[in-house]
Amino acid sequence: xxxxxxxxxxxxxxxxxxxxxxxxxxxxxxxxxxxxxxxxxxxxxxxxxxxxxxxxxxxxxxxxxxxxxxxxxxxxxxxxxxxxxxxxxxxxxxxxxxxxxxxxxxxxxxxxxxxxxxxxxxxxxxxxxxxxxxxxxxxxxxxxxxxxxxxxxxxxxxxxxxxxxxxxxxxxxxxxxxxxxxxxxxxxxxxxxxxxxxxxxxxxxxxxxxxxxxxxxxxxxxxxxxxxxxxxxxxxxxxxxxxxxxxxxxxxxxxxxxxxxxxxxxxxxxxxxxxxxxxxxxxxxxxxxxxxxx
Amino acid sequence: xxxxxxxxxxxxxxxxxxxxxxxxxxxxxxxxxxxxxxxxxxxxxxxxxxxxxxxxxxxxxxxxxxxxxxxxxxxxxxxxxxxxxxxxxxxxxxxxxxxxxxxxxxxxxxxxxxxxxxxxxxxxxxxxxxxxxxxxxxxxxxxxxxxxxxxxxxxxxxxxxxxxxxxxxxxxxxxxxxxxxxxxxxxxxxxxxxxxxxxxxxxxxxxxxxxxxxxxxxxxxxxxxxxxxxxxxxxxxxxxxxxxxxxxxxxxxxxxxxxxxxxxxxxxxxxxxxxxxxxxxxxxxxxxxxxxxxxxxxxxxxxxxxxxxxxxxxxxxxxxxxxxxxxxxxxxxxxxxxxxxxxxxxxxxxxxxxxxxxxxxxxxxxxxxxxxxxxxxxxxxxxxxxxxxxxxxxxxxxxxxxxxxxxxxxxxxxxxxxxxxxxxxxxxxxxxxxxxxxxxxxxxxxxxxxxxxxxxxxxxxxxxxxxxxxxxxxxxxxxxxxxxxxxxxxxxxxxxxxxxxxxxxxxxxxxxxxxxxxxxxxxxxxxxxxxxxxxxxxxxxxxxxxxxxxxxxxxxxxxxxxxxxxxxxxxxxxxxxxxxxxxxxxxxxxxxxxxxxxxxxxxxxxxxxxxxxxxxxxxxxxxxxxxxxxxxxxxxxxxxxxxxxxxxxxxxxxxxxxxxxxxxxxxxxx
Numbered sequence: 001x002x003x004x005x006x007x008x009x010x011x012x013x014x015x016x017x018x019x020x021x022x023x024x025x026x027x028x029x030x031x032x033x034x035x036x037x038x039x040x041x042x043x044x045x046x047x048x049x050x051x052x053x054x055x056x057x058x059x060x061x062x063x064x065x066x067x068x069x070x071x072x073x074x075x076x077x078x079x080x081x082x083x084x085x086x087x088x089x090x091x092x093x094x095x096x097x098x099x100x101x102x103x104x105x106x107x108x109x110x111x112x113x114x115x116x117x118x119x120x121x122x123x124x125x126x127x128x129x130x131x132x133x134x135x136x137x138x139x140x141x142x143x144x145x146x147x148x149x150x151x152x153x154x155x156x157x158x159x160x161x162x163x164x165x166x167x168x169x170x171x172x173x174x175x176x177x178x179x180x181x182x183x184x185x186x187x188x189x190x191x192x193x194x195x196x197x198x199x200x201x202x203x204x205x206x207x208x209x210x211x212x213x214x215x216x217x218x219x220x221x222x223x224x225x226x227x228x229x230x231x232x233x234x235x236x237x238x239x240x241x242x243x244x245x246x247x248x249x250x251x252x253x254x255x256x257x258x259x260x261x262x263x264x265x266x267x268x269x270x271x272x273x274x275x276x277x278x279x280x281x282x283x284x285x286x287x288x289x290x291x292x293x294x
Numbered sequence: 295x296x297x298x299x300x301x302x303x304x305x306x307x308x309x310x311x312x313x314x315x316x317x318x319x320x321x322x323x324x325x326x327x328x329x330x331x332x333x334x335x336x337x338x339x340x341x342x343x344x345x346x347x348x349x350x351x352x353x354x355x356x357x358x359x360x361x362x363x364x365x366x367x368x369x370x371x372x373x374x375x376x377x378x379x380x381x382x383x384x385x386x387x388x389x390x391x392x393x394x395x396x397x398x399x400x401x402x403x404x405x406x407x408x409x410x411x412x413x414x415x416x417x418x419x420x421x422x423x424x425x426x427x428x429x430x431x432x433x434x435x436x437x438x439x440x441x442x443x444x445x446x447x448x449x450x451x452x453x454x455x456x457x458x459x460x461x462x463x464x465x466x467x468x469x470x471x472x473x474x475x476x477x478x479x480x481x482x483x484x485x486x487x488x489x490x491x492x493x494x495x496x497x498x499x500x501x502x503x504x505x506x507x508x509x510x511x512x513x514x515x516x517x518x519x520x521x522x523x524x525x526x527x528x529x530x531x532x533x534x535x536x537x538x539x540x541x542x543x544x545x546x547x548x549x550x551x552x553x554x555x556x557x558x559x560x561x562x563x564x565x566x567x568x569x570x571x572x573x574x575x576x577x578x579x580x581x582x583x584x585x586x587x588x589x590x591x592x593x594x595x596x597x598x599x600x601x602x603x604x605x606x607x608x609x610x611x612x613x614x615x616x617x618x619x620x621x622x623x624x625x626x627x628x629x630x631x632x633x634x635x636x637x638x639x640x641x642x643x644x645x646x647x648x649x650x651x652x653x654x655x656x657x658x659x660x661x662x663x664x665x666x667x668x669x670x671x672x673x674x675x676x677x678x679x680x681x682x683x684x685x686x687x688x689x690x691x692x693x694x695x696x697x698x699x700x701x702x703x704x705x706x707x708x709x710x711x712x713x714x715x716x717x718x719x720x721x722x723x724x725x726x727x728x729x730x731x732x733x734x735x736x737x738x739x740x741x742x743x744x745x746x747x748x749x750x751x752x753x754x755x756x757x758x759x760x761x762x763x764x765x766x767x768x769x770x771x772x773x774x775x776x777x778x779x780x781x782x783x784x785x786x787x788x789x790x791x792x793x794x795x796x797x798x799x800x801x802x803x804x805x806x807x808x809x810x811x812x813x814x815x816x817x818x819x820x821x822x823x824x825x826x827x828x829x830x831x832x833x834x835x836x837x838x839x840x841x842x843x844x845x846x847x848x849x850x851x852x853x854x855x856x857x858x859x860x861x862x863x864x865x866x867x868x869x870x871x872x873x874x875x876x877x878x879x880x881x882x883x884x885x886x887x888x889x890x891x892x893x894x895x896x897x898x899x900x901x902x903x904x905x906x907x908x909x910x911x912x913x914x915x916x917x918x919x920x921x922x923x924x925x926x927x928x929x930x931x932x933x934x935x936x937x938x939x940x941x942x943x944x945x946x947x948x949x950x951x952x953x954x955x956x957x958x959x960x961x962x963x964x
Contacts (some may be wrong), residue, residue: 072612087437090446093305107477111591111602113539114343116308118431129433129445131306136605137570137589145433145446156437171605176612260640 007169007183010103011057014081014163017102018055021095023083026056031240032247035060035121036082036162040239043124045084046149046158047278048287052086057165061247063208063254066201069194072177076200077193079165086158088145096143096161100135104172111136119144123246123270125151125278128160140168150278151271204254213248213255217266220245224273228280235280235287242273295335296455298350298416299488302424303472305344305445309538311430312341313504315444318427319348326419331358331409340503343541343592345472347502349488355455357409366390366401376401413454417461420452424463436465449473456486474498475541477593499542499594507537514545515573515588522547524575524584529567536571540592546599548572548607550585554614557621558702559583564692565617570610620687629703629717632682639684642765644754651746652681659742666741666783668734669712676716677739679704683717697721712736723773730777737777741785744770752793771800778827779804787825794825801827805834813963814838820958829906836908837957845916852922853959856946859931863943871940871947879941884921884928889945891921896952903955911956922949 005013019025029039036042036058045052058080066076085092093114097107105112114131119142121127130144142162146154166189169181179190224241227234249266252258258266281287300323307315316339324337327350335352364383367375369392380387383403390401425441432442441464452459452468461468471482472495479498485491492502501507511533515526537543554562559574562583566572572587589606591599636649645651656677663673683689683700701718705711712735719731720739731740747770751757758767775797778785787797798819802812814834824830840846864870880886895914902910931946933939953959 072615088435088446090448107593108596109601110595110605111593112477113592114306115539116306116310129431136602136609137572138605138609145435147433153434155434157433157435171608174608176608 004173004182005103005169006173006185007165007181007189009184010165010169010172011079011081013103014099015055017099018083021053023053023055023085026054028056028058031243032061033058033243034062034246034250036080037121037124037126037160038243038246039082040236042082042084042160043126043149043274044235044239044278044281044287046086046146046154046160047152048282049156050086050286051156052084052158055081055083057081061250063200063204063251066197066204066254068201069179069190069197073167073170075166075178075193075197076204077196081163081165083161084158085161087156088159092159092161093143096133096141100140103168105135105140114143117142122267123249124149124274125271130160135171138167138171140164140171150275152275152278152282204251205256208251208255210252210255210257213252217245217248217252220248221269221273224277228276233280233283235277235284238280239274239277242270242277245273246270295352296355296412297487298348298353298459299451299453299485299491300348300420301449301451301472301491302346302443302447303344303449303451304346304443304447307341307343307346307444307538308431309343309535311444312343312346312538313534315346315427315429316341316348316504319346322423322426323348323350326423327353330415330419331360332412332415333358341538342500342502342504342507343539344476345500345502347488347491351488353412353454355412357412357415359409360405360407362405364403364405366403368397369399369401379403413457413459416452416454416459420459420468421461421463439465441465451485451491453486475500475592478542501542504534504537507540507543508533511537511543511545511590514543514590515575518545518547518588519575519586520578522575522584522586523578524586525578526588527563527574527576527583529573532567532571532573536590539571540590542592542594544591544594544599546589546591546603546606547575548587548589548603548610550587550614551607551611552585554618555585557614557618558699560695560698561617561621561688561692562614564695565613566610568692569613570606572606572610617688617691620691624686624688624699624703625706628707629679629682629700629709630707632685633678635685636681642751642754642756644756645750648681648684651750652678654750655680655739655742655746658746659738662741662745662785663735663738665785666734666738666781668738670738672710672713673716673735673738673742675709676713676720676735677742679709679713680717680720680739680743716740723776725769726772730773730780737781737783741774741777744774745787745789748774748793748796749789752790752796757792757796767796768800771797772804775801775804775827779831782828784826784828787827789825797827801830805831810834811838811963813961814841814957817957817959817961820961821954832906833908833957836912839909840912840915841962843916845919846912849915849919849922849953850959850962850964852919852926853950853953855926856922856949857960860943860946860950863932871943872951873940873944875945875948876941879937880945881938882929884924885942885945888918888921888925888949891918892945892948892952896955899952899955908956915953915956918949918952 015025026041039058041054059077060080061077063076065074067074113134115134117130117132119128119130126149128144128146132139133141133143144160146158146160148154166178170178173181175181179188179194181189183189183192220241224238227238249270320337320339327334332353334350337350339348366379379401383405385403390403392399393402429444432444434440434442435446443464447464447466449472450463450466450468451470451472453470458470459468471484474483474495475498483494483498485494495502501510519525563574566574566587572589575584575586575588576582577584591602595602636652637647639648641648641651656674659677660670660674663670683696683703686699688699689696697718701714704714704717712733715733716736716739719736720743722728722731722740731737748767751765751767756765787794798815802815805815806812814837818824818830818833841850860871875889880889895918898914899911902914931942
């Protein structure tokens, strides 16, 4: 395999690639979230008529996926590389395939396939149609045409491309244990993150104070609703609170204190917040199309 | 005659939707063409990962002349209605005829249109029917355009007799170019008709027809496996799926690492199938699962597939590593020690946990075992362990391996082999083509499992409805029926009335497929809610055989006549005739004969039924045919003498009662 990019080179290559395609290169959002889709640059910007092309790395937290650093590829904290293109260009699949070439996956040597996989996020009230992209039988990317976010129809439709960076790097570097990944020439992934996985797994499953978390959830929900009420709604800060509520819920899930029936109710509460934020966003200058910013 | 070629080229169409889309397109085009008076020689649609293609052959260059009569409004309808009709038909008032109908005088329009040029008509109908293609799930992708397709559509070929049929759909202007394989072909291909289109695509590494792709895959796997003295483990579902994932299937063979080969074959196979879509291979001679797999790529790689195989092997290693981990972990806890954990799994909100269910099944399995000659203790044990594998890692990962894994773990725990088999087989039969369990213990547990579900859900008010059967109760009932009937088990169903009726309904469906008349099942079932299925079936079969004989047909006619007379007279007299026939009042020889014959037959039918010799019971009935016929020939039932009349009605009632011992003939049709 040509080059064998280090983990950080992989990220830099994708950044350069998508920058060259006209994407804004944003930085990760400073809030804990389960996936890059929660980044307001995706959730909110997917709505409304304004064109939007952005790419960014987003640390993704999945508290329940913690394995105390012992599983070869499961992590409670990992990186997604997310590209959001609105409206979806007609050649978006070709652009994506070009990006694979850029990171050393030559389609002439590999078997690249688009296998049906529709995406749905009950917490965001979002859904789309698309594929998981397979490279030699391995899922390396999620590719989605958004149809709905926050219960609102997307028009124009945007394309979301989500690369699982660790998985992709493991493939490119021919590595079977995530902690063995070369982060750069000196550091292994494990040197950077193994202790984090151990400590956070213990936090997620054992130590996180559930009373505090329940309170966090309630507070965030209350603050979110307050920010959206009245004449002068503030959808961006409100949406931050929605993300916080979602993460508190994920931690509570990991702590095993939410029953199956309660689970649906909590998801419904987060969705209600997300929907309200999205609706408020559409009434703002950036959410709606106002020529003076064009 | 000229041909139509239509190709809809899009981004990757889900494999599961391709065949249906081809069928629907064929149906829609056929409908639209015939509606417009076109006759054609042939039509065929094919589908693949990126395109849906349709060819119509022998389509005339010109539409046939159309002549149709349209019914308009009544002559006394408001002017607006008439104006509308004139506008619609493009005629004037004096071109209309008036016709008298039951609803009054109405205007009729005779429309005669000379047939138009076919391309003109096609350009009109194609863009109209494309939005009607019913994708199971479709999407929007064009700004401010509600048009939907399964994935973004990129180009359309529409040619008739080699020339483009111009129209536009979803912002795309139809033309005569397409693209070949995503990676193995460059640049657009220009085509004229289906023949050169198909050839050009083949050159561009696109195999259009799913059936051909399937054949290529099946043959390719066979050849590749044969090199290693192996063969494919048949898997039609997987074959269909992978044929929808490659435009140019290329078969490659990879190796499973030896460290995984002591993992049960079912786990390897399921993991390879569900996660990776690989075909499992087995030894040609021994049938043993081999340490190789066949994968279907969509690529002729420059290195002959080395990287692709290596990549797939690596992915598989990670998958099997997980599976092996579960398998090793699972065996550290005995199945028997897992039963308690079933308390944490809810079976159904109204029916409690899996633990409670297992307790019920165990008790029931013990009882059933006693009746069908299985060991009750072992059956109870098997039932208690039957669901324990639901708590294992492997079944958590692959739910379809429930039962199969239970057997492995039971054997590992040194449980009795029959118990282990029963754990695996108690879900059987899982479908109409699946066999019923073979062992007695497995039968006892399978019956208990299904009966518990049926009684439980019926009691909880969760009966299947016309539209839904979320708990697969029909399948469960049919399973019970098949196990009992195919093994000729003597197992009266001690269940509620409504459940027994449900069983009878299922039995009708099951027997109907074997050519048994449903009304005969009703006729037997009506007698007393027969709850012994084997006996019920035997009686129905004997009855059906009897009714096929001449005696049977005539006796049935006689019965119907008697029953009709009784019905009419009983209604008129407002009483039912059930009294004893009085010997002394029998005036005519024919009624005396019937009386004697009836007494004899009755005496014969009861013991035959008791002995469950249903053919003998039928023979006894057959003996009544002659006397019944003679009775109706010679005897007038409604005699002027009320005493004679009453006695004769009692005689007919006695005939009815005798026959009802065997079947309720009033429910027999014909």
